[in-house]
Amino acid sequence: MDWVVLGAEELLGGEARKLKASIEETGFPLPAFKPYVYRVLLEQKSVNKETLAAMLAKLRIKGLTSKVGPNESVEPFPAEVAFEGRFLTSPGKKPYGIPYEGTLLQASLRPLLKKAGFSRLPSLPVVLLPDLLATFEPSDRRYHLRMNVLGFPALISIPGIVLAPAKPREYYLLKQSGMDPAGLNRAFKGLFIDHGDPRLPRVVAGLAFQALAYARTGNAFCDDAGCSLYNAHWHHELISLYGPDEAKNTGLSRGIPLCPAHSRMAKDWKVTP
Amino acid sequence: MAQKGRLFAPVGEKEITRAIVNSFAKQFVEYVESDCIIVGAGPSGLMAGRDLARQGLKTLIVERNNYLGGGFWIGGYLLNKVTFRAPGEKVLDEIGVPYEKAQEGLFVADGPHACSKLIASACDAGVKFANMTLFDDVVLRDNSVQGVVVNWTPVRALPREITCVDPIALETKIVVDATGHDALVVKMLESKGLLKVPGHGSMWVEASEDLVVEHTGEVYPGLFVCGMSVTTTYGIPRMGPTFSGMLLSGKRVAETILESLRNKVGC
Structure with a gap:
């Protein structure tokens, strides 16, 4: 299978080389790397700027406790469309905090990517995004932030890696008592993966491998908490996977941890594309 | 002029009352029609008013409370220290508020000092205020907002059974x-x-x-939003208790309004 990672340079900056090294060292088939997804779509003329900006503005979720998703019949405000338009080709500057409907975004991007020449499987686009993604959870009938949305294309939210997995319970108790976010982040430094954390590119590599595994086998997750395919819901789970010590992660990375079965699977894919 | 042996000038009660009423009425009549009405005298409204008035716009701020400043007097947890993330401290320099650096990119100032300086700065720029004045409705004409309907704040506290005080309209x-x-x-x-x-x-x-700041601007013809109103209007997450966003949103809305007015007259 061939696969393409879009947006690594724009969203990870200099750390993109760590992502590439992680993938290579783990023994995955090496993907092609392309620019940020919306830049590609605009360059390939799959969609025009105004339509793309309006599409994104319509996919915003207004409050995570909302019981209903974006309403197709409600036109977004001009300021929302203008906001999206300003950051279509500069994702690194886009302020984060607005959650977008992950499954609807994926469905909206699917035809546009196909039009831009990304055919369906066996070619898998893995799209890195500067936005928060959320999907509706029927069990408690509300939206939840996600690190990634699997399928075609696979979406990975960079701020979602920081905000979607749960931090230590004490973090939320202190936050509820009014402690400011910057002070909280300092107090809990090292206990969660933050923006700029040297482990972040390896987490992205693990999520990209989840997307690849799902595309090939229909099953993304592994029960082994020591495997990158483990469906981590807590930051401490990510930290136990990618290492507790930030300092040790500063050099060009090692590969990502895999259980013996998935390690064999990754190597088999490399030799039998 | 003070009489010999008296500290204060001999002015009677009626003269004092006349001075209050005449001065208020003169200003009120003048501001029945203005360039801009800002509803809310919190940090973003004051900042916007100051910047608009400095550019020569006839600006009125309507505030339902007696006091101006909104939540700018105190920071989180009722503590009277207010925080600013860079580059918000540049606004403090502009209006002459002393502050300390708490850490890289974070500054802290006394709430009373920051708030009173911002109010004074808006007054010095020429902003006029209608405090104890409740926003009641908008004036809509030709599919655009062209004014507000207001009433005295205490009117709301009166039972409808014993009073009916009609509001009045201000055009802008x-x-x-x-x-x-x-x-x-x-x-x-x-x-x-x-x-x-x-x-x-x-x-x-x-x-x-x-x-x-990025969502600050016109939301309906003639109606602009700034400050925390932006989060409600667009359903974006609420911010924590730092004030840079409020001050810069106020500045942004003033810039956007000036541009909009320039476009309307074809400059």
Whole structure:
């Protein structure tokens, strides 16, 4: 299978080389790397700027406790469309905090990517995004932030890696008592993966491998908490996977941890594309 | 002039009353028509008013409380220290508020000092205030907001059975909703079916303060939003208790209004 990672340079900056090294060292088939997804779509003329900006503005979720998703019949405000338009080709500057409907975004991007020449499987686009993604959870009938949305294309939210997995319970108790976010982040430094954390590119590599595994086998997750395919819901789970010590992660990375079965699977894919 | 042996000039009660009423009436009559009415005298409204008045716009701020400044007097947890993330400290320099650096990119100032200086700065720029004045409705004409309907704040406290005090209208070119999370003006348009307001997003989502500034601007012809009203209007997550976003949103809305007015007259 061939696969393409879009947006690594724009969203990870200099750390993109760590992502590439992680993938290579783990023994995955090496993907092609392309620019940020919306830049590609605009360059390939799959969609025009105004339509793309309006599409994104319509996919915003207004409050995570909302019981209903974006309403197709409600036109977004001009300021929302203008906001999206300003950051279509500069994702690194886009302020984060607005959650977008992950499954609807994926469905909206699917035809546009196909039009831009990304055919369906066996070619898998893995799209890195500067936005928060959320999907509706029927069990408690509300939206939840996600690190990634699997399928075609696979979406990975960079701020979602920081905000979607749960931090230590004490973090939320202190936050509820009014402690400011910057002070909280300092107090809990090292206990969660933050923006700029040297482990972040390896987490992205693990999520990209989840997307690849799902595309090939229909099953993304592994029960082994020591495997990158483990469906981590807590930051401490990510930290136990990618290492507790930030300092040790500063050099060009090692590969990502895999259980013996998935390690064999990754190597088999490399030799039998 | 003071008489010999007396500290203060001999002025009677009636003269004092005449001075109050005449001065108020003169200003009120003058501001029945203005360039811009800002609803809400919190930090973003004051900042916007100051910058607009400095550019020569006839600006009136309507405030439902007696005091001006909104939540700018105190920071989080009722503590009277207010924080600013860079580059918000540049506004403090501009209005002459002393501050200390708490850490790289974070500054702290006395709430009373910062708030009183901002109020004074708005007054010095020429902003006029109608405090104890409640926003009641908008004046809509040709599908655009062209004024506000107001009443005295205490009127709301009176039982309807014993009183009925009709409001009055003030006309203007631009109305700014700076009413904080309430977004009262925007919600008034929603009640008329002209806008759909999603309400502010979850407080548990960390969000960049930039979002407020980036969404500051015109939301309906003639109606602009700034400050925390922006989060309610667009359903974006609420911010924590730092004030840079409020001050810069006030500045942004003033810039946007000036540009809009320039475009309207074809400059």
